[in-house]
Amino acid sequence: MEEGIVFLVDKPYEWTSFDVVKKIRNALKIKKVGHAGTLDPLATGLLIICAGKMTKQIDTFQQQEKEYTGTFVIGKTTESFDLEKEVVDVADISHITESDILAAVKQLTGEIQQIPPMHSAIRKDGKRVYESARKGITLELDARTVTVNTFEITGISLPEIHFRIVCTKGTYIRSLARDLGELLGVGAYLSALIRTRIGKYKLGDADNLPELIEKIKGGLHENL
Incomplete structure (x- = not known):
C-alpha cells in the first residue's frame, strides 16, 4: 500500500x-x-x-462541500439537539404553517453565523467541549461563519420536517435544528441524519x- x-x-x-x-x-x-x-x-x-x-x-x-438528508422534529428539543439526550416538550405547534417553516429556512440559508453544539468534538482551551457538557459544564462557544448553499424542505408531516442540506465544512446540522426551532419559537431537534455526499x-x-x-x-x- x-x-x-x-x-x-x-x-x-x-x-x-x-x-x-x-x-x-x-x-x-x-x-x-x-x-x-x-x-x-x-x-x-x-x-x-x-x-x-x-x-x-x-x-x-x-x-469539500457536504450534502445531507434527514429529519427535524419541532415542538420538542434535547440537550444535544439530537437523540443522544432525552427528548423534552417545548411548545404547542398547532399554529405553525408551511410558510412559517419556509421563512425560517430562508434565514438559515446562505452565509450564516452558527454556534456549535455543546455536545460536539470541537476543542476549547485544549479540551473537547463534549467532555465539559457530560459533566454539566456549559461553555461559551464562539459563533462561526458557515455557508448553507442549499436548505431544501423535502416533506412536512408535522412534527417532522424532512430536508436536504448542502453546506460547507464545519456546519453542524444539529445547530441548524436548534436555530430552526428558535426561529419558529417551538424548539426542534435532529431525529435522523444521512450524509449523502462529500465533494464528488x-x-x-x-x-x-x-x-x-x-x-x-x-x-x-x-x-x-
Whole structure:
C-alpha cells in the first residue's frame, strides 16, 4: 500500500467515526489510518477513510462541500439537539404553517453565523467541549461563519420536517435544528441524519462496513 488508499464507507448507526477507523486499521494491520470528517454516532452515511500516504489528503477531503438528508422534529428539543439526550416538550405547534417553516429556512440559508453544539468534538482551551457538557459544564462557544448553499424542505408531516442540506465544512446540522426551532419559537431537534455526499464522492459508491472488512481481509488493498 505504498501510495495509500481511500475507502468510502457507509457508517453504521451508533458507531463513532473513530470506531470505523479502528476497525479498518485492525483489518489493514497498519497504524496510519484516519477519517476525513466526523459523523456523529446517531448519523449514518458517507465517511471517507484514508490509509497510508493518503492520510496526507485528509484536509483536502474535509474542505469539500457536504450534502445531507434527514429529519427535524419541532415542538420538542434535547440537550444535544439530537437523540443522544432525552427528548423534552417545548411548545404547542398547532399554529405553525408551511410558510412559517419556509421563512425560517430562508434565514438559515446562505452565509450564516452558527454556534456549535455543546455536545460536539470541537476543542476549547485544549479540551473537547463534549467532555465539559457530560459533566454539566456549559461553555461559551464562539459563533462561526458557515455557508448553507442549499436548505431544501423535502416533506412536512408535522412534527417532522424532512430536508436536504448542502453546506460547507464545519456546519453542524444539529445547530441548524436548534436555530430552526428558535426561529419558529417551538424548539426542534435532529431525529435522523444521512450524509449523502462529500465533494464528488457519493454514498451510493460506499461499502457497508462488514463487506469492506471482508474485502480488505481478502487482499483488496494489497496491490494498490
